[in-house]
Amino acid sequence: MIPFGHSPTWSLSGVHSYCLLLLFALCLGGMSVPVAVKVRDTAIIPCYKTCNGDVLWALTTKNEKLDVLRCVQGRCTEGSSFKNRVHLSHEKINSGNLSLIMSPVLYNDEGWYEATCDLELLCKFHLEVFVPTTVSVSVSGNVTLPCYARTEKTIADDSVNILWNKDDQMVLQVQKGHTKYGSGFTERASVSLHHYKDGDLSLNILGVTTSDKGLYRCYHNTDEEHGYPSAVSLIVTAHQKLCVKKFGDNLTLDLFGSDSVTVTFTGSDTEEIQVCNVTGNNTTCSLDYNNRVSVMNHSLVLRGLTSSDGGTFTVKDNMGEVISINTVTVEGVARNRSFVALLAFPFLVLLFIGLFLWCKYHRKSQVPENRSYYNARESIVVIESSQRESAYIGVPQQETNPNMSGDLEDYPGLPVEETMPVILTTEKQDNIAEE
Known part of the structure; x- marks a missing residue:
């Protein structure tokens, strides 16, 4: 039993774990070391021994003992419960490497694994399978x-x-x-x-x-x-953040205490571009951002936001892991244009109404003055003037006889027009009334 306080397990996955396990096994030789893997992962049970005879890997549980892999004269055969799942890490059994590789590991593969050479115990390891x-x-x-x-x-x-x-x-x-x-x-x-x-x-x-x-x-x-x-x-x-900023505001990107990060930007119609590399308080930025950024309190501050800054700022650590995703919306430019358009609309309406009224008034001013019409059959009006001779209203000038006098009834043969317009000034109307 391993004393409490020491690391009791080895988690194996990938090449790095395999190398660590090899080093550990080289140091400890054939000592019993527990191996822990997740179900469905790959387990490597190390055994660095040389065998010139027959090799047998066997599993011992509380209730049974099973053959895992048997190699006789260089030819290996899997046990019935391990078909197509196990093999030696090296084809030659006398190479000094008899490690057993099992993939995938099943939940009931847990137990003690022993490697023997002609019934002589070489290695013994406990495999623990867990479901996290x-x-x-x-x-x-x-x-x-x-x-x-x-x-x-x-x-x-x-x-x-x-x-x-x-x-x-x-x-x-x-x-x-x-x-x-x-x-x-x-x-x-x-x-x-x-x-x-x-x-x-x-x-x-x-x-x-x-x-x-x-x-x-x-x-x-x-x-x-x-x-x-x-x-x-x-x-x-990654930490997700939605930022709504106004035109000209500053944007603060949290670096979450990371010593070295990379900040990139992706716009709605652009590919991901690099903004800055930040190491401590030092920044190396692209030309578009070089004079706009600074580092304060483990945060990157971008000054003077414009409409082109609307998009996604991504912060990555030095391993390329995404720390935060900041979706930024910049308001102000579009809103100001809409506001100007909104204010201009009433003035345009008033201007249209003014033009309409002016046109209507101008048309009225060009209409001929009203005239008064009198029916010559009903009445005869004689307009006297100190500067002009008497004339008969309704009688054509070429048919007027200056020698005529009296009423028209005295000249029954004289033709008379049906109607004749008369324009009466105020002075003339007064004279007629007096007559």
Whole structure:
């Protein structure tokens, strides 16, 4: 049994884990080292021994013992429960590498694996298979990773033992009343001793960063007493922010305490372009942004927003992981144009009405003056003038005889027009009235 406080598991996935496992196995030789993998992942059970005889890999569980892989005279055959899932890492069994590779790992593959050469024990390892619970949180958020176990309700605080690991590195350890923190988790990770007595060993993490993502495992007292679930996979997503700014405002992009980040911009009709590289308080920016940015309080400040700044600003850490996505809308230019148009509309309406009224008045001023018409059959009006001779109204000038006198009835043969317009001035109307 591995003493409490030491890392009890090896999480294997990919080339990096394989290399670490090889180094560890080289140091420890054939010592028993537990191997822990997620279900459906690939397990590499190391064994660096040389065999000139027959090699047998076998699985021992509480209830049975099964052949995993048997190699006789260089020809290997899988056991019935491991068909097409296992093979040696090296084709030659005398190469000094008898490591067993299993993919995919099934949940009931857990147990003790032994490698023998002509019935002589070479290597022995315990494979632990787990199904992690997935927890997701955004950058800068707080998260609780669940873990529960059977504990004593009246246990003294100095007797509590808790261990949380992340990717086989210590996150937090409570032992004999003292708490130790792993690198980067000081004052950010915690467990509650009060809740521990209720069976709750959950881990609290404040201000999550992208580097916090990974596989976490909870242990209680010894490596044989882990909580449930036995593993938690923490997924860290980018921080999402929607910003509505006015034309000319400043935009503040949180860098979330990262020492080195890259800021990019994507517009509605443009591809992603680089804005700045930020290291500490130093910035290296493109020409379009060089004189507009500064770093203040772990934030990048972009001054004097314009309509072209409307789009998405993305902040990435030095590993290319997205820290935050900032969607920016710049208001002001479009609104001002609409406002001017709104104000101009009433003036245009008034101008149109004024032009309409002016045209209507101008047309009226050109209409001929009203005239009065008199029927010559009903009345005869004689207009006298001191400057003109008497004339008969309604009689054509060429038919007027200056020698005539008296009324028209005295000249029955004289033709008379049906009607004749007469324009009467005020003075003439007065003279007629006097007559």
